[in-house]
Every structure is written in C-alpha cells, then in structure tokens.
Amino acid sequence: MKKILVIYPGFPHYRNGIIEELLEDKENEYFFIGDDNMMGTSIKPYDFKGNEKFFNAPSYKVKNFIFHKKMIAYILKNDFDSYIFHSSPFWITILISFFILKLKGKKCYNWTHGLLKDEDSFKSKFYLNFYKLFDGIILYGNGAKKNMINKGFPKEKLTVIYNSLNYKKQIINRDKLNVDDFITLKKKIFGTNYKRPQLIFIGRLTKQKKLTVLLELIDILNKKGQNFNLVFVGDGQEKKNLELITLDKGLDDQIKFYGPSYDEFEIYSLIASSDCCVSPGEIGLTAIHSLTYGTPVISHNNANYQMPEFESIIDGVNGKLFEYNDTNSLVEAVLSWFNDNKDREVVRNNCYKVIDEVFNPVNQKKIINKIK
Known part of the structure; x- marks a missing residue:
C-alpha cells in the first residue's frame, strides 16, 4: 500500500x-x-x-x-x-x-x-x-x-x-419524493401557475453567470405564446438587479427568487421538481448537481468559456447546448427540448447515467x- x-x-x-x-x-x-x-x-x-x-x-x-x-x-x-x-x-x-x-x-x-x-x-x-x-x-x-x-x-x-460532488450522500435522495410531492412544492413557489414548465438556476447570482439572459428568455418565450416559470436558487450581488428587471418586465408571477439553500434534501426537492436547469454562462458543478437529481441541463457550447463539467451535457440526451452569446439560440434550444415531448423518466435516467458512470x-x- x-x-x-x-x-x-x-x-x-x-x-x-x-x-x-x-x-x-x-x-x-x-x-x-x-x-x-x-x-x-x-x-x-x-x-x-x-x-x-x-x-x-x-x-x-x-x-x-x-x-x-x-x-x-x-x-x-x-x-x-x-x-x-x-x-x-x-x-x-x-x-x-x-x-x-x-x-x-x-x-x-x-x-x-x-x-x-x-x-x-x-x-x-x-x-x-x-x-x-x-x-x-x-x-x-x-x-x-x-x-x-x-x-x-x-x-x-x-x-x-x-x-x-457528494455522490454517495446525494443519490440516497433519489426517488424520496414523487410527482405529488413535486406538485406541492411547485404550488408553494408559483401558486396557481404551477402547471407551467419549470426552469431552475441554482448557484451564486453573479454577473459572470449572465443571468439577465434568463429574464430575456422568459420574456421572449411569452411573446411566442410559450409561458414558463423560472426559479432562482441562490444569492449574490446580482440579485437586486435581477429583481428590478423582473418587476420592470412584469414577470414577477413567473420568476421567483427562492434564496440560498444549503440543505441537500431541499436542494434535491427544488432540482428534481424542475423540468430543466438553464445556465447561460459557465455551468460548472451546477451541471453535476442537476444531472445527479435527474434534471436535464441547457448551457452554451463554447468550451473556451465553459468549465469542464459542461462535458457532462450530452446534446439531445440529457440536455441541450446553444450557441454562445446567442439569446435566440437559447430560446430555440429551450423550445426544441420541450417540443420534443421527451419521456420524463427516460430523460431522468439519461441524466443519472452520465453521473453514475463517469462524474x-x-x-x-x-x-x-x-x-x-
């Protein structure tokens, strides 16, 4: 030894x-x-x-x-x-x-x-x-x-x-909650609008994450007649700015600021109850966290401006990659992912697979x- x-x-x-x-x-x-x-x-x-x-x-x-x-x-x-x-x-x-x-x-x-x-x-x-x-x-x-x-x-x-991440402790959470539990959590966050597809961003709310793009995303989707919910989980210097833009665009019934969470079961609940995690900037370990709990990830495709964990995203299988710095490409990636009518259980298992085998x-x- x-x-x-x-x-x-x-x-x-x-x-x-x-x-x-x-x-x-x-x-x-x-x-x-x-x-x-x-x-x-x-x-x-x-x-x-x-x-x-x-x-x-x-x-x-x-x-x-x-x-x-x-x-x-x-x-x-x-x-x-x-x-x-x-x-x-x-x-x-x-x-x-x-x-x-x-x-x-x-x-x-x-x-x-x-x-x-x-x-x-x-x-x-x-x-x-x-x-x-x-x-x-x-x-x-x-x-x-x-x-x-x-x-x-x-x-x-x-x-x-x-x-x-803390794989052995995290996978214990898998399947602890069911669809009814997820609906209850969605209702708590979004009230009567809980049935909309739910996007999530989890991490520090910083400028380098380009989070204002997510507000543009929701606004553009609305104009296309596609209404989504978005929950931010985290805190940071960009929070106030994001809140002001949300109010200015009249998106406060679709965009919620959950705040930071350090409880792993709570994080599991928030990620697993969401339909997709979206990160317009570098994705990092957020990708690993999301995929570990069976939620697909959408982020950009420019490796020069990504963290290595973005390699866990398999385009069309457990998420989507859009053109870097192209909001319209992000919009199309989101619409393409949800319009494909992918079976949620199949997607969940595809997310698990890359984590269980590699990351x-x-x-x-x-x-x-x-x-x-």
Whole structure:
C-alpha cells in the first residue's frame, strides 16, 4: 500500500465526495495538507473533523502570492511514496515544497484545470511550461487535455479524472419524493401557475453567470405564446438587479427568487421538481448537481468559456447546448427540448447515467489509483 500526500492550498467543502473516497481507500493510503480555513475566503472549507490524516497549514497572502505556515517543515519531516499537488506558480510555499520533493526524486503530480482555453496567449504558454515541471497532470476535463496536446504537451503525462460532488450522500435522495410531492412544492413557489414548465438556476447570482439572459428568455418565450416559470436558487450581488428587471418586465408571477439553500434534501426537492436547469454562462458543478437529481441541463457550447463539467451535457440526451452569446439560440434550444415531448423518466435516467458512470468520486478514485 502506497502512502500518498495530497497538497492543496485549502480543501473546499464541495470536494467532500472525493476526499472521503480517498480517505476510505483500501488500495493506497491518502494524507492531506492545506489550510483548514480556505485561506480566509468565503468558500466553506471541508471539515476533516480531527482526522489524523489531515495536517493544517495556515496560510497568509502577500499581494497575489500565497504562503503556508508549517508546510515546508511537514514536507521535510515526513516521507510519502508520491505527491499530488493542486499548484499554481503563485502559491509560493507549495511551489517550494514541490522543488524540495523533486530534488529528493519523488513523483509529483498536479491536479488542476490545465488549459481551459484553446489559445496562444502568453498566459497559456507560461502555464504550459509550468505544468511540464510535473511528472503528470490530473485534469477535470477532456477539453483541457485536447488543448494541451495541441500545444505539444506529452499525451502520456495527462490523465482526466472528471469532477464530482457528494455522490454517495446525494443519490440516497433519489426517488424520496414523487410527482405529488413535486406538485406541492411547485404550488408553494408559483401558486396557481404551477402547471407551467419549470426552469431552475441554482448557484451564486453573479454577473459572470449572465443571468439577465434568463429574464430575456422568459420574456421572449411569452411573446411566442410559450409561458414558463423560472426559479432562482441562490444569492449574490446580482440579485437586486435581477429583481428590478423582473418587476420592470412584469414577470414577477413567473420568476421567483427562492434564496440560498444549503440543505441537500431541499436542494434535491427544488432540482428534481424542475423540468430543466438553464445556465447561460459557465455551468460548472451546477451541471453535476442537476444531472445527479435527474434534471436535464441547457448551457452554451463554447468550451473556451465553459468549465469542464459542461462535458457532462450530452446534446439531445440529457440536455441541450446553444450557441454562445446567442439569446435566440437559447430560446430555440429551450423550445426544441420541450417540443420534443421527451419521456420524463427516460430523460431522468439519461441524466443519472452520465453521473453514475463517469462524474462520481468512485470513478475518480479508480482513475487516480491507476496513475503511475
């Protein structure tokens, strides 16, 4: 059994599925080091609950550079068979730790996004050379792998492990509610208008998500005689602006702001009772969350402006992809999806399939354990 150290600046709560899968692994023994306060950011950290396999290395920031106390001492004192970093050139203590380990002849891998954009910028060339320092790169998506290979990066050094959420705990919720339960929830949110097809967006309400496009979508659909409901689940700096536009367009009986939810069963109820999740900007882990609960996803098709999780959307099977920055294309994607009269149970199972087979921590762990 190999001993492997996973080195992160901090472990976010949404990595709980893969962290727990690695902690329970019987093939290799995994240990973790990072800041248990997520470097003072607003992101909720994963709680290791005093697990002896986690070592806390508090961080501090100097301009754009991040340093970690106690990390180098821990690296010098303890010996592992190989090391998995989540490393940036600007995380100085992590970078120093990497060079120390390379001098000791240790295998070091970088678990990262890689090159998300297919471009020949200074930034992409800089990061490509940085990635070449490692023995291997562990990626979230095939798009980044393709981009790196196109730039001459050795194919054999690239491994795609995809991404996941708290899969084992989430799938327990599946089928806990039935159609009657969903109708009750829809009535609670939309009253007598609950019978309309229901769209959902779940996540932070930020400008980069291009959420005003969703308001345009509902408005255009209305003019075509197609009335939809839309529920926003989340909070953020764009909420007030979205509310004002909703009132200005007279859409307040069709668009509801549910607010943030951190209760997984409540999130399941909201997603599973909706007919489709729509994200006009980058989709990220929202796609995984929605598909896990059997709800199809519509998002745009430009990989250069997407997060790798959009690869979970199979056009026409568990969702639709529309032309980037084209509201009319989004409208047509929504109408096309709903006009096809797809069987909801078939769609639900298509959504489950890509998660159960690929985008889950059990599959991630299997792939990681095969890396030499």
